[in-house]
Amino acid sequence: MxxxxxxxxxxxxxxxxxxxxxxxxxxxxxxxxxxxxxxxxxxxxxxxxxxxxxxxxxxxxxxxxxxxxxxxxxxxxxxxxxxxxxxxxxxxxxxxxxxxxxxxxxTAVRTAASATQSMRALVPQPTRIAVIGTGVQATAQLAMLAALDPTIPVVVGGRDTTRAAELAARHPKAEAATVEAAVRDADVVFCCTGATEPVFPRAWLRADAHVSSVGGSHGHELDPAVVAEAALFAEWPGAVAAPPPAGAYELQGVDPGRITLLGAVLDGRHPGRGGRGGLTVFKSTGHxxxxxxxxxxxxxxxxxxxxxxxxxx
Incomplete structure (x- = not known):
């Protein structure tokens, strides 16, 4: 038995x-x-x-x-x-x-861990972090950030500012804001929504921002202009090569040569940003x-x- x-x-x-x-x-x-x-x-x-x-x-x-x-x-x-x-x-x-x-x-915690590893690999010393969303995944992401370093300021952005404020209260250095205000001031943006269309335009992002997108199970969470401009990172090659639900909606039709696997950065085989600025995106599909x-x-x-x-x- x-x-x-x-x-x-x-x-x-x-x-x-x-x-x-x-x-x-x-x-x-x-x-x-x-x-x-x-x-x-x-x-x-x-x-x-x-x-x-x-x-x-x-x-x-x-x-x-x-x-x-x-x-x-x-x-x-x-x-x-x-x-x-x-x-x-x-x-x-x-x-x-x-x-x-x-x-x-x-699922919530391992997804937050993957997203957080993208920040550690690409923006190891963030000064202001935005968490977009107020649901289960945003809650897990905020808890992960608090466990990693509770001194880094975090802004929780959501369409419902009351829910955003309730979530922000769980982190010692977090505050609530609209999605636009949260995104505009952040050097790292965690998108943790169930959106089926982009949650913010490229114009709201800083030129050197890093965006970690873990939502989009039912459609596009990211503005196509963000994907077109950014250096792209993913968990596995199928994020771009496989159709949804295995691959990412936002990466369909993207040249696979544009994708860098996050694990290659984590173990030093790829330089990541390598001291360069510019927009970066980690698109998580889960694995x-x-x-x-x-x-x-x-x-x-x-x-x-x-x-x-x-x-x-």
């Missing part, structure tokens, strides 16, 4: 230590850039209100896992969506199921390798602390 450790949402969330996930995601991104990860492009079944995606991956030395996640628009709330599902962690040597985790907090990394962190924590319910399967 195989004993599977099952963790609910709160237990999964508790095991997602931001700094440990940052480190694990960095390992996964480097492995992706070196071609060491085994993972097919994400597939999805389309339903009237959203999609159900499947993302299996193997990262050498980290683990083997698969995620089933639904991405559905939130009724009555334009620009918002939910990500629900589960992650199954397997033993990479004998294939036994080791754990079942809640995908929602895991199963990042789920593997985060799931391994949670599983190690749960075993060390005796958390979870053992189920025979």
């Amino acid at each position: 195989n004993h599977v450790l099952v963790l609910d949402k709160e237990q999964t969330r508790a095991g997602l230590d931001p700094l440990r996930v940052l480190d694990a995601v960095s390992v996964a991104l480097v492995a992706l850039s070196r071609g060491e990860v085994s993972a097919p492009p994400r597939i999805a079944a389309q339903a009237p209100g959203g999609l159900l995606g499947a993302m299996p991956a193997y990262v050498p030395g980290v683990g083997l896992a698969a995620k089933l996640v639904s991405v559905f628009a939130t009724p009555g709330q334009a620009g918002r969506s939910s990500h629900r599902g589960l992650v199954a962690l397997f033993d990479e040597h004998d294939g036994r199921v080791r754990a079942l985790l809640d995908a929602e907090p895991l 199963g390798a990042l789920d593997v990394a985060a799931a391994a962190v949670v599983h190690d924590w749960a075993r060390a602390h005796g958390v979870g319910t053992a189920v025979d399967m």
